[in-house]
Amino acid sequence: MMRSLWIAKSGMEAQQMQLDHISHNLANSGTNGFKQAHAVFEDLMYQNLRQSGANTAEGTQLPTGLQVGLGVRPVATSRQFSQGNLQQTDNGLDVAIQGKGFFQVEMPDGTIGYTRDGSFKLDNQGNLVTNNGYRVLPGFQFPTEATNVTIGQDGTVSFLRPPNPTPEVLQQIELADFVNPGGLDPRGQNIFVETAASGPPVTGVPNENSMGALAQGYVETSNVNVVQELVTMIQTQRAYELNSKAIQTSDQMLQKLGQL
Template identity: 50%
Template structure:
């Protein structure tokens, strides 16, 4: 029984260590544009049942509750919170924030489509709108070299002013992508996530349509990490870790007592 208690306490240590790692990652990304905080979810391990509920205790009576003992805990998933982050004004015409649901589509170097809330965009040497890493925004938008002003409407229409033209010239349409289950997306780093079986297929639409948010030009979405909340959860996880470690110490003392007395 004592060795079983040590095993249960060990699963608790592992669970709280994983939780601390998740919290640490949240705090590390407190200033990452478009970052969505993670939350660790846990579940119980299998129970050992000695006598099930309803088992006969006599000819006319039965147990009202069973005799089952748990074998510990494990982390079952890490879930992202898609609560809206605060807008940060940058005055950069190619910086975009999504006010509401939706992701920007970016073509990754390996040919996969990446999805991000980070609207920090710029241009490469050919005038194509890209991420800071040079990944091309989809659908591709090319800004003329002689453009004097770039305007992006809330519904994603990109217009530029060029010398000699009085009226703005439309050069592209930014679209957004939403998913039935955005928590099912697989994060791969670089502020990117990719589609998975759990997320469902991407639904591509214009901003403000079919449940997507609208674009805000000259702004970025800040991380939705609340530092105070993360620190409170870190203290809670630390205390739980200490209690589990004391369970191991208590079990060790019990075993030592038995070995000395027998």
Template identity: 50%
Template sequence: MMRALWSASSGMQAQQLSVDIISNNLANVNTTGFKKNRAEFKDLIYETLRRPESPDLLPGAAAPVGLQVGHGVRPSATARDFSEGNLQPTDNPLDVAIEGPGFFMVERPDGSLAFTRDGSFKLSLDGTDRILTTSNGYYVLDENESYIIIPEEYTDISISADGMITAVAEDGTVEELGRIGLVKFSNPAGLLAVGNNLYEATEASGEPIVKDDDQAPGYGTLLQGYLEMSNVKVVEEMVNLIVAQRAYEVNTKAVQTADEMLAQANNLRR
């Protein structure tokens, strides 16, 4: 009975984690560039009461199957789904969406690199120059990991599909001001989410591979005046929430049943 109690309690903890992750997905249904998570589980260690090859009651015979009892479940990973979200038009020239698997590069205040799918960029003043930043003020980097500077006198900012930023100078000429840097990873699922729509590279994700050729595959193209929305599907998450809730209820029922059986055993009389 005690084994049943612990197994059912591990199931309740697992489903609670699943509900936590689903709740976070639903909370970020309108977060720009958000990628949904899902919980993955593995069964726990088994107690082997009899191995399949052990002798059975008859001399010389072998049991065709073993006898094992499991000890519940444990979380193994939270897998992030990097499928693309819907594109929402904004008519803002500084809003950029990535059509493809690439990431923008940004520099945080401590000088470290981070990566994002959130293309809601802004202009931050630095003297007479304007620097392209994220909503949090982190600098957006070009293909050479340098800041993208747009002088104050330049107007009509345009961003091409390959990330080239052009603007109109005072004399009416069109000038190239830099190319927004895009990176890709060998294993995007290994990226570490750190909040603020940012990810960090890890040993599991591999080092960022910067796009240095317009024709390089696997990065995607940019779309000015659009933002990529969250890839969370509300109906799908609500169904997952109901499934997790029912699984939690079943595990509580197992705890109650084991408790009742223990109570009946305690009440036995000779």
């Protein structure tokens, strides 16, 4: 069997994987806090048909070798954590992070999830929660009569309780950051979780110690560049077509060989 068939097959599978990532990016171009991702590839092992630097029968040394690569494979997903655009919503419970950091939320199993989606809501008990009902940490429970909720750049959450004109401070939002945010595990629902690759979270107050500041009344939109994704899609399609053409050419060569 010609090696080119298997090499081109691996190329088609790799480009299909890249197209899967592009499709996912485009599908989430309107998702709050979404971070675009692309597949990362590496070449497969080589068949070493002639070793570089080997001695020949004439006593000379080969300056080059002869190696045949066996194709390509996807090995990782590279996620870009660059800042998305801030979109004004005029909703007092919407909060965007300007800079580094993640909001911390309590998952149903008691573990902590991390998100950049700050489109928060209140549940039936007055708790500040995500769109999926996950409680925002360290925990914010507003009384029924609370009005004029204010979230400062430093994460301080306060409200008014009529008829008292003095704001009452509830809690302060803490952000978390990671040495390697690319190592976080995406779980869907705009949630990431800690892994050994990401390292442990480093928590801190917004707008201090390299943590981003908070912007009330805004949400962070997806950082997907639609034009860039469309260009990458065209490149992926052309690469897929070229690999399929290599398979067709190998098949034609085998047919010629069978006719001899």
